[in-house]
Amino acid sequence: MSKVGMPLRRDPDDRKSPKQAKREDEARKKEEEAARKRAEEVRKRQEAERKRGKPTTSPTSQPTATPTAGPTASPTHEPTNKPTEAPASPPTAEPTQEATSRPTQQPSQQPTPSPRPTNEDDRPRHRFRSQVDFSSDQLDLDRPVTEFLQTPHSSVYLEVFNRDLRFDDGAEFEMWSFDSPQSGRGFPGPLIRPLEGKIFHATVHPSMGPHTIHWHGLEPDPRNDGVGHTSFEIGGTYTYQWAPEPGRPGDPNYGAAGTYFYHCHVNTTLHAQMGMFGPVIVDPVVHPDYPVTPGARRAFVDGPEYDIDTESILIPYSLDPRWHEMQHAAGLSGEDVGLNRFEPKHFYLMGGELVRRRSGDNRVWSLSALRANVAGGTKKPTLLRILNANYLPNHMHFTTADGEPVRMAELIAHDGRPFRDTSVPGAPSPTCREAGYPLLTDVLAFGAAERFDVLLHPPERGEYRLRVQWEDWITGEILGVREVPITAA
Numbered sequence: 001m002s003k004v005g006m007p008l009r010r011d012p013d014d015r016k017s018p019k020q021a022k023r024e025d026e027a028r029k030k031e032e033e034a035a036r037k038r039a040e041e042v043r044k045r046q047e048a049e050r051k052r053g054k055p056t057t058s059p060t061s062q063p064t065a066t067p068t069a070g071p072t073a074s075p076t077h078e079p080t081n082k083p084t085e086a087p088a089s090p091p092t093a094e095p096t097q098e099a100t101s102r103p104t105q106q107p108s109q110q111p112t113p114s115p116r117p118t119n120e121d122d123r124p125r126h127r128f129r130s131q132v133d134f135s136s137d138q139l140d141l142d143r144p145v146t147e148f149l150q151t152p153h154s155s156v157y158l159e160v161f162n163r164d165l166r167f168d169d170g171a172e173f174e175m176w177s178f179d180s181p182q183s184g185r186g187f188p189g190p191l192i193r194p195l196e197g198k199i200f201h202a203t204v205h206p207s208m209g210p211h212t213i214h215w216h217g218l219e220p221d222p223r224n225d226g227v228g229h230t231s232f233e234i235g236g237t238y239t240y241q242w243a244p245e246p247g248r249p250g251d252p253n254y255g256a257a258g259t260y261f262y263h264c265h266v267n268t269t270l271h272a273q274m275g276m277f278g279p280v281i282v283d284p285v286v287h288p289d290y291p292v293t294p295g296a297r298r299a300f301v302d303g304p305e306y307d308i309d310t311e312s313i314l315i316p317y318s319l320d321p322r323w324h325e326m327q328h329a330a331g332l333s334g335e336d337v338g339l340n341r342f343e344p345k346h347f348y349l350m351g352g353e354l355v356r357r358r359s360g361d362n363r364v365w366s367l368s369a370l371r372a373n374v375a376g377g378t379k380k381p382t383l384l385r386i387l388n389a390n391y392l393p394n395h396m397h398f399t400t401a402d403g404e405p406v407r408m409a410e411l412i413a414h415d416g417r418p419f420r421d422t423s424v425p426g427a428p429s430p431t432c433r434e435a436g437y438p439l440l441t442d443v444l445a446f447g448a449a450e451r452f453d454v455l456l457h458p459p460e461r462g463e464y465r466l467r468v469q470w471e472d473w474i475t476g477e478i479l480g481v482r483e484v485p486i487t488a489a
């Protein structure tokens with residue numbers, strides 16, 4: 001079903017302000033107008049094709065129909081589905097996409113003298129007519145079935161909400177995000193923390209139109225990866241099912257433990273900016289050769305131990321207020337709403353100490369300070385998980401209270417993959433620290449959606465600072481800066 005013209009669904013318990021109602025009304029009118037224009041376009045195209053003497057495209061092969069039956073898709077599948085038609089021409093050793101996708105292959109028609117149509121532009125080379133069709137015409141299912149459903153080891157139930165939330169600078173914006181019965185309606189979405197090798201379920205129940213949950217970096221099978229382009233969008237409810245890959249000590253090719261995030265993959269640039277994301281941390285199962293001390297956990301199967309009490313996540317996020325006035329499907333119907341222009345006016349550090357995140361409605365989880373266990377002390381080091389959840393590159397600087405650089409950040413993993421020494425082929429791959437060269441730094445640069453797992457090693461007790469900069473993609477100009485104190489004890 002195409003989303004065009006579909007009424008927006010809202011949570012029944014969300015009260016609409018007159019402003020919101022007006023906005024929705026305007027958005028609906030715009031969508032209806034865009035749908036009318038598109039229908040007119042299709043009609044004109046069919047008319048033009050008829051005039052050129054081409055057979056009229058059947059309704060099922062319109063790009064606006066279900067993507068699985070697009071114009072190039074149906075002829076491709078036909079010969080294989082109907083074996084009686086195949087003997088018309090001897091099978092070639094390597095049938096190319098081009099050959100099988102052309103309607104002229106059908107035996108009822110005369111073979112054409114030229115292998116290519118006279119007018120190249122007339123040949124349907126893509127399932128979707130345009131990028132707009134590709135973006136907007138995703139399969140929207142109400143209640144897709146979870147295939148091979150198993151009993152989960154852990155599960156979460158997520159709903160979608162929209163409401164105005166107040167940030168730590170006093171500014172208020174309409175945000176959309178996910179909430180669980182335990183989390184309340186806050187931002188970012190609740191932390192999801194499955195175990196390596198164990199079945200995990202996330203049941204999502206969207207509102208305000210279809211949404212999905214994409215498990216960024218975890219790579220489940222297509223049905224459970226939450227990308228509409230390779231599966232479906234969820235109108236009603238769906239249970240995502242996957243199991244993170246178990247790690248093997250010393251093996252760089254196995255193991256999912258690390259920091260990830262989930263986000264909606266419908267009109268993605270807008271929905272992610274609206275707040276439809278949350279952190280995912282995959283924990284390793286304790287391996288007999290790598291036990292853990294009380295109060296500590298390992299970052300990955302044979303990774304370093306860290307202190308559970310001070311484990312923190314830091315999520316740089318920037319916000320363009322203009323985007324927060326848009327509606328669910330803004331930009332999907334060919335209209336230019338300016339989603340190519342991201343001009344953030346607010347720069348936030350979300351997150352904090354994981355065990356201290358409070359539940360409840362209307363909570364914006366802001367990071368204002370960090371604690372770190374001093375190097376060489378009795379406690380295990382503090383693990384800082386970093387997730388760039390905005391569209392700008394970030395630079396981070398670890399310094400003394402006076403701004404002098406301090407090499408106290410040890411990089412142990414990136415995007416859920418541990419840093420290992422793989423220099424000896426066939427031999428076990430120890431971590432960089434075990435191999436004798438811990439990756440210590442005072443500065444870190446990273447881009448959108450990147451994650452780093454960092455052990456903090458402040459050399460002595462006292463105050464340090466972490467400075468986070470947001471930069472322009474092209475010029476590198478610093479657009480925003482935030483500083484938080486790090487107290488080492």
Ligand SMILES: [Cu+2]
Nearest residue numbers: 211264266271
């Ligand atoms: Cu969404």
